[in-house]
Amino acid sequence: MIAMVVGREVTVALENGLHMAPASHVVDVARRTGCELLLRKGTTSVDGTSILDLLTLAAEKGSVLFVEARGERANEALEELEQLLTGRLGHR
């Protein structure tokens, strides 16, 4: 098993920001891929398995997040997160 760490910057394109529904999707990605997810906005970083933490990030549309995934399926997780945050998975 190789634990990979990958990360990149993503600009939130969701109309209402990272609100309840997409946030619960993030939690779902973490659960499904078994990865640790870290989302950072400015100086605040939060754990992608906690919907509460994700909400407290208050990532509205246009905010730039640094997203990091750690785990065997890190690439896959990061890919899905980017799609999710840029509004390509149906969230608004």
Next chain:
Amino acid sequence: MELRRGVAVSPGVAIGPAVVLGAEGYRIPKRFVKANAVDQELSRYRHAINDVCVEIGESEKLISERLGKQYGAIFAAHIALARDPKLTREIEELIGQKNYSAEFAVSRTFRSYAKTIQNLGDRYFAERASDLFDLEKRILRQLLDVRREELTQLTSPVIVLAHNLSPGETANLDTRYVLGFATEVGGKSSHTAILAGALELPAVVGMGDFLEEVEGGETVIIDGNHGVLILNPDEETLREYRESEKRFKSVSVRLAEMGSLEPVTRDGVRINIHGNIEFPEETVHCLERGADGIGLYRTEFLYLGTDKIPTEEVHYDAYTRVLKSFPDKPVVIRTLDLGAEKIPGSMKEEFGDVPNPALGLRSIRLSLMQNELFRPQLRAILRAAVHGDIRVMFPLVSTQFECRHARLLLGDVKEELEEEGIPFRGDIPVGMMVEVPSAAILADEFAQMVDFFSIGTNDLIQYTLAVDRANPAVANLYSAADPAILRILKTVLKAAQGAGIPASICGQMGSDPIFMPLLVGMGYRDVSVTPHSIPELKQVVRSLTIPVCEEIVRHVQTLDVARDIENYLRGQVKKICPELEI
């Protein structure tokens, strides 16, 4: 010792140890638990979370099917929130290390997060705090309900103290062990109060905040005659109340002996006293006291205390059981009289919180809109009719169109049964409740459309005087003796007599002995009342003469304040029937 006053809704005295039911919503009954109860508290918390997730999952399914998947997504988010690892860890730490009760830990944690989110500044995100409050409420409800379930496992006598008891909860109280109850909210004519009377449990409601001052297990006294709750009574008070408890029982026994006597005035006029019931079991109380039949069977209790909409068979069984007790006397079945928000299952989700349920989708309006609720009930009534003198009555009729519509559906159902070859009787009398001012104003028109009127004074008073009877702040405006109500009673009776149909009183006014002479004087000959008031009403009737009653009506017309009228009527009944305690 501390004495607290509330609204007396069901007579009698009860003395016993208190069981304090968790207040609904945000008040937390107990903040800390003993060190050896921590494990149990943790497991209560975990069970509650599981149950809440199941509950949310059901809502998700329902809403997804009904409105589409995107609406269901929010519930998935709620589940993720309920299972949030950080939240769980914090709550479990509070319980495990600081001995917080599960309720207190949940509330503390949710509130602190809600505050953080509210302070984020962004309006959209700040609003998400309401999701947290929703979820907090759901979990607390679950935790408190579990505690409430303990009520069904009682093994020794208790007195129940609660913020509120729903009619369903009251109905399910185990009367072998529950001696009486007191609640913080509620008014004289709330369903819970009516039920307390039906179950013959001493009860006081509308006490205001008091739960925080009571500990479970301490001895309390409920004085349902005077609307008093005594916490920590001293020896002397206890002795006095034990005496009065005994006395009350002996008076009840004496009154019960009136069962075989007929309610006939001294000058020979027969007054028919029927019983109001909620459950088939209550026909026993009515029979014991010699009721002239069932004047009001409130069928909504078939819908409460269960999670499913009752089937035709459930209705049919209940009705035939009532008819078995009264095979040759009239039994009036009132069709569903609930608000949509109280119906189990999907209706609750769809029509949940509305600002004015009393003015909303309820009763006949709901029945006419939801055929799957109404038809099984109508079919069951027609089928049960082969066993006795059953009559059907529609509640809350407010327009003539509704009345025609309901009759039309009844006709449809008859044809349906006919085609299916199922035995039924189609010629049953069809009546309506007069409880909305519009129906009272057009009583002469309505009298042409139905076979009988029954006046539901509780709602009639509420709608006519614009008073919410459960709101202690305005409850004093709620009076059956208000001149406007008395005028309506006169008008409706006249309309009924003009059309040659009977009119009876089935609200609580009929059960109160002080109104009996007035009603008889106006010309009413039928009342339907809580079973326990039948003996004293018989006693009053047997002391009356028609001229005396008519004189009372004349005098009342000279008074214009409800309170004066009530006082005058009370004085008259005391004079006519001095042995009665009123």
